[in-house]
Amino acid sequence: MNMCMVRDGERVVVIDRRKPDWPGITFPGGHVEPGESITASVIREIKEETGLTIASPRLCGITHWCEKDCRYIVFLYSTEDFSGELCSSDEGEVRWELLEELPNLPLTSGMEHYLRVYSEPALSELFYRPAGKCWIPELL
């Protein structure tokens, strides 16, 4: 999967997801298709979810967890290179928000950890370690 922070100075694009499996405010993104490069998947998903055409997304870090012999990975990207106008999709309303305001909004589960990977240069990984029925987030 992928996620991308589209940034314009102090503002970032957020999506307010309404689906019951991961509701809340987060950065746009989605799935990587078979045979697709990660960069191409980021550009495609941002177009589909926000209407924006982005270029030169940069890898900032990863989030991952293991379940039933599979490792699920979210590649975290950012870019300041975009064109077009915001346009919401069925995935949720998109809008600009101040990056510093995000912690005060109803974020998706775990998004507060994702934000640390985005904002702290020393971090490049969020690993969810299983602990019984829970997951313990490790920032690395």
Place this chain on the structure above:
Amino acid sequence: MNMCMVRDGERVVVIDRRKPDWPGITFPGGHVEPGESITASVIREIKEETGLTIASPRLCGITHWCEKDCRYIVFLYSTEDFSGELCSSDEGEVRWELLEELPNLPLTSGMEHYLRVYSEPALSELFYRPAGKCWIPELL
């Protein structure tokens, strides 16, 4: 899988792999074990292959390709934070080389592309796209 460039100024640690599947000079690294964080796997592999104890490895990019419904990923890390003395293992001889000299050495297949991801800030991905019986490297 993982790979890590351990750097000391203009010098980097290389490993001269002798195994027939991927012979040549490359950066040390290896597999990520089930349930292991990527960062922990990098620290473990560098210890096993070079004898060095590293800290704070940073994600620089990824290399990946798809085969039989699986996506194989190499996470590319770097660090300048290390201690200890170089010690070779069964995986191959390890030694310091000048980074700028690497293109003149007998590198592992594709290592010239990996080096571009390491050295060019605009790049964060090397994707091998299948084309018949060949793979076409895409730098993104």
